[in-house]
Amino acid sequence: MSRPNVKGLDPKKVSGELFTLTYGAIVAQLLKDYESDEEVNKQLDRMGYNIGVRLIEDFLARSGISRCNDFRETSDAIAKIGFKMFLGITPSVSNWSPAGDEFSLQIESNPLVDFVELPDSHSNLSYCNILCGVIRGALEMVHMEVTSWIVQDVLKGDSITELRVRFIRRLEDALPVGED
């Protein structure tokens, strides 16, 4: 295998390949436990949700960003700051709906799916579904209810991974004071 010299690695940074391996191990174990692709998709979304509700504070603490007043600002914050901070990639925001409440995140090099091939027996599996959950969980903690789903998947033959996010509503009753 051709691999760059790993001697000078920062001891606190974990190798990206270990991350891919870990995620793969999780999905494989979930498939063994639940057997149904739909059930695994749901579990991945739930896991992502739990990650998202915790990740958001880290994101806010490190980015120092203030509340987004517009869904476009939200999409930029997710793509340019969030993904960059945690996965080191910058997806592009595109395919806005006419009402401005739906957008796509197009990821060209997705670290989760490096070295992965989806077998035919699991053709309904949304391998990257955890990302959808993370976005949903994180935005819920800042009082935006959204749904997200995978539109294009590299493992199913497309050229890029595309995630679609739709704004449902603002959670007004949970809004902290001074933010309305």
Place this chain on the structure above:
Amino acid sequence: MTLFAVYVVNRAGGLIYQYDNNLPRTDVEKTFSYPLELVLKPQDNKIGVVFGQRDGIKVGHVVQAVNGVPVNGTLLEDGQEVLDIVSNEANYPIAIKFGRPKLRTNEKIMLASMFHSLFVIGSQLSPEPQSSGIEVLETDAFKLHCFQTLTGIKFMVLADPKAPAVDAFLKKVHEIYADFALKNPFYSIDMPIRCELFDTNIQACLEQAEKTGITNV
């Protein structure tokens, strides 16, 4: 000690973390002979000084120990009433320790919830729309700084009125919360924070703030 205490309040207004850092202690222990010059009376389940002042003992101080034995409410550990012991001449000379009453945990929880409500009122009173809640509460003895994150968690710090850069310290507390509380899978959001790493890091951050005078965020 510039930073006196750190409080963390969850989204519903409940206190989830509290740490006292070197609160100035005002305990005074003195030996008295009969009759006692201070007037003692039961106050709020404690024996307090109602009138009389000498040698650092002031009105408002409560009895904390008699002859070295700590006082629990109005009784000594063996069940005797403090007032009975103090009024009996045979017990003199007697050594009594007085001090400012320390806030109990339940009282802190109540005060935190009250502050949470006042925070909301602060925002509603504003003549301008879109005002934040209370950011600084100032008295002559201390300043309370409050920082609310976008998710609704409040971090409060009681500091010396002249303490510099408390906002930077609050941001650091936010980072420590995001790291050591939230990244702990066994910690549930909005529950009391019982994470040792969180405690250790808050204490380290407080020490650093005292040493350097300002925090290096």
